[in-house]
Amino acid sequence: MSDNKNTPSQTKAAKFRSMLGNDELSFCMEAHDGLSAKIVEQTGFEAIWGSGLSIATALGVRDRNEASWTQVIDVLEFMSDATSIPIMLDGDTGYGDFNNFRRLVRKLCQRNIAAVCIEDKQFPKTNSFVDGDQELADVDEFCGKIKAGKDSQLDDDFSVVARVEALIAGKGMDEALRRAEAYRVAGADGILIHSKRSTADEVLTFAKEWDNRSPLVIVPTKYYDTPTDAFRAANISLVIWANHNLRSSLAAMRDVSEKIYESQSLRDIEGNVASISDVFTIAGNTELAEAEKRYLPDRGGETKAILLAASRGHQLADLTAEKPKCMLDVRGKPLLRRLTHSLNDSGITDITVVGGYKHEAVDLANINKVVNDDYETTGEVASLACAQDRIDGNVVVSYGDILFRNHILDRLMRSDADITVAIDATVRKSDGDFAKCSKPFAEDIIDDAPVLLEQMTSDADGAQGEWIGLVKMSGEGARLVKAEIETMEKDGSLATANMPDLFNRLIASGVTPHVAYFSGHWLDVNDAFDLADARNFL
Numbered sequence: 001m002s003d004n005k006n007t008p009s010q011t012k013a014a015k016f017r018s019m020l021g022n023d024e025l026s027f028c029m030e031a032h033d034g035l036s037a038k039i040v041e042q043t044g045f046e047a048i049w050g051s052g053l054s055i056a057t058a059l060g061v062r063d064r065n066e067a068s069w070t071q072v073i074d075v076l077e078f079m080s081d082a083t084s085i086p087i088m089l090d091g092d093t094g095y096g097d098f099n100n101f102r103r104l105v106r107k108l109c110q111r112n113i114a115a116v117c118i119e120d121k122q123f124p125k126t127n128s129f130v131d132g133d134q135e136l137a138d139v140d141e142f143c144g145k146i147k148a149g150k151d152s153q154l155d156d157d158f159s160v161v162a163r164v165e166a167l168i169a170g171k172g173m174d175e176a177l178r179r180a181e182a183y184r185v186a187g188a189d190g191i192l193i194h195s196k197r198s199t200a201d202e203v204l205t206f207a208k209e210w211d212n213r214s215p216l217v218i219v220p221t222k223y224y225d226t227p228t229d230a231f232r233a234a235n236i237s238l239v240i241w242a243n244h245n246l247r248s249s250l251a252a253m254r255d256v257s258e259k260i261y262e263s264q265s266l267r268d269i270e271g272n273v274a275s276i277s278d279v280f281t282i283a284g285n286t287e288l289a290e291a292e293k294r295y296l297p298d299r300g301g302e303t304k305a306i307l308l309a310a311s312r313g314h315q316l317a318d319l320t321a322e323k324p325k326c327m328l329d330v331r332g333k334p335l336l337r338r339l340t341h342s343l344n345d346s347g348i349t350d351i352t353v354v355g356g357y358k359h360e361a362v363d364l365a366n367i368n369k370v371v372n373d374d375y376e377t378t379g380e381v382a383s384l385a386c387a388q389d390r391i392d393g394n395v396v397v398s399y400g401d402i403l404f405r406n407h408i409l410d411r412l413m414r415s416d417a418d419i420t421v422a423i424d425a426t427v428r429k430s431d432g433d434f435a436k437c438s439k440p441f442a443e444d445i446i447d448d449a450p451v452l453l454e455q456m457t458s459d460a461d462g463a464q465g466e467w468i469g470l471v472k473m474s475g476e477g478a479r480l481v482k483a484e485i486e487t488m489e490k491d492g493s494l495a496t497a498n499m500p501d502l503f504n505r506l507i508a509s510g511v512t513p514h515v516a517y518f519s520g521h522w523l524d525v526n527d528a529f530d531l532a533d534a535r536n537f538l
C-alpha cells in the first residue's frame with residue numbers, strides 16, 4: 001500500500017492533460033515497475049512513461065505482446081499505487097480490436113492511470129526499432145478504436161494519444177500527416193510521431209507541417225543528440241525518455257553480478273550499491289513504523305534488549321588489543337553475535353548495543369549501536385544511560401559478555417513483575433554480583449509467593465545466588481529504572497555506578513525486583529579460561 005500523495009484537487013489525469021495542453025515542453029520518464037516509478041517521481045519528473053519495451057523486458061519477455069494486457073496492468077497498478085504523478089501507458093495497439101481497447105481504457109481509469117498511447121500497427125506489435133516489416137493498421141479501423149476508447153473513459157480528463165508509425169514503416173511524410181489528421185478528428189488528445197532516424201529531421205518536418213493542430217509527442221531514443229531546445233522551438237508538447245531506467249539497470253545489474261561471480265565476495269561491491277537503509281527508505285518503512293505506533297496499541301508487548309558492551313576486558317590482555325571482549329570469537333562467531341542470536345531465538349529483534357572500547361569493531365548486522373564515549377571512566381549504569389531512549393516498554397538488559405541457555409531468558413520474559421533479575425542459585429565463585437533474596441532456591445517446594453531481591457552485594461557469604469547480568473523490566477519497571485537513572489544523573493552518582501548499585505538504589509526507594517532462580521546453564525567471559533569455557537559451552 002502506498003501513502004497516496006495525490007492532491008485531491010487535481011487528479012493524475014487532469015495533471016497529465018494540462019501538461020499535454022500547455023505551451024511548455026514537458027517530459028515523461030520511463031519506468032517499468034513500482035521501484036523505478038518511485039525513482040522517477042522522486043527525481044522530480046512530472047509524469048511517467050509506462051514503456052511497453054521496458055515492462056516486457058523487466059518481465060523477461062519480448063516487446064511483442066508476449067505479456068498479456070492484464071499482466072501489464074498489474075505492473076501499472078504497482079506503479080500507480082507507488083506514485084502521485086500521472087502515468088501514460090504505452091498501450092501498444094490496444095491489445096486487440098476496439099472492444100479490447102475500450103475495456104483496457106476502463107481498467108486504466110479504474111487504476112488511476114492518466115493516459116494511454118496506442119500505435120497504428122497490427123497485433124501482435126513489434127518494437128519499432130526491430131528490423132523487418134512493420135505492418136500498419138487500417139486507418140479507419142484505428143480511428144474506430146480511438147473513438148471507442150474516448151467513449152469508454154470513466155474520467156473526462158483521461159487522454160488517448162495516437163501514435164503514428166508511418167515513418168517507422170517507411171510510408172513517408174504525407175502518409176504520416178494523413179494518418180495523424182484522421183486520428184485527431186477521431187478524438188485523439190495528442191499525436192505521437194515516431195521516428196527511428198538518428199537525426200530529428202523528419203520529426204521536425206512533421207511538427208512544422210502539423211502546425212500545432214493538436215499536442216505533439218516525440219520519443220527521441222534514436223535522435224538522442226538533438227538539443228532539447230530544438231524540440232521547444234518546434235512546439236513539441238511532450239518528450240518521452242522511453243527506456244533509460246531499464247537500460248541503466250540492465251547495465252548495473254550485469255556489472256554487479258559479474259563482479260560478485262568472479263570475486264566470490266561482496267567486499268568490493270558494498271560501497272558501490274544502494275545501502276540496505278536506502279532500500280528501506282524507498283520502500284517506505286518509516287511510514288509503516290509510524291502506522292504501527294498508531295494502529296498497534298499492544299506494541300508495549302514487544303520486548304527490546306539493551307546489551308552493555310562498552311568495556312575492553314583487560315584480563316583478556318592482548319586478545320582485546322583490537323576489539324572489545326564482546327567481539328571475541330567463540331567457535332566462529334563473535335560472543336555478541338551468539339548473544340544476539342539467543343535473544344532472537346526468544347523473539348527479541350530490537351537490540352541496542354552500547355559500545356565503548358573499540359566500538360567500531362562491533363559491526364554486527366541488525367543491531368542499533370550507541371556509544372559510551374566515556375567508557376574508560378564510567379561504569380555500567382552510565383552505559384545504560386546512553387541507551388535511555390530505549391528504556392521504554394518491555395526491556396531486557398544484559399551484559400554483553402555472557403552466554404546462557406534460552407530457558408533462562410524465556411523464564412524472565414514470562415515474568416510480569418516490574419523488574420525481574422536472573423539469579424543462579426548455585427554460587428560457585430568468590431567474586432561476582434551476589435544476591436540476597438527473601439527466600440533461598442528450593443526446587444521441590446510449590447510456593448506461589450514471589451522471591452524478592454533484598455540486596456545486591458559483592459560478598460558471596462550469606463547470598464542466595466549470583467546475578468548473571470540479565471534483567472527484564474516491564475513498561476512500569478522501565479519507567480522506574482529510567483527515573484532512577486535520572487536521579488543518579490542529578491546527584492552525580494551515575495558515572496561510576498554499576499548495575500548492582502542501581503538495583504540497591506531501587507530497593508532503597510521501595511522498588512523491589514523479583515528473582516527468577518535457576519541453576520547453571522550460563523557463563524560470563526572475563527578471562528582466557530572463561531573464553532575456553534564459552535567454546536565448550538556450545
Ligand code: SPV
Pocket residue numbers: 051052053054063090127128129219221242243
Ligand atoms: C516503448 O517504450 O515501449 C516504446 C517506445 O514503444 S519505442 O521503444 O521507442 O518504440
Ligand code: MG
Pocket residue numbers: 051052053063090092
Ligand atoms: Mg512500446
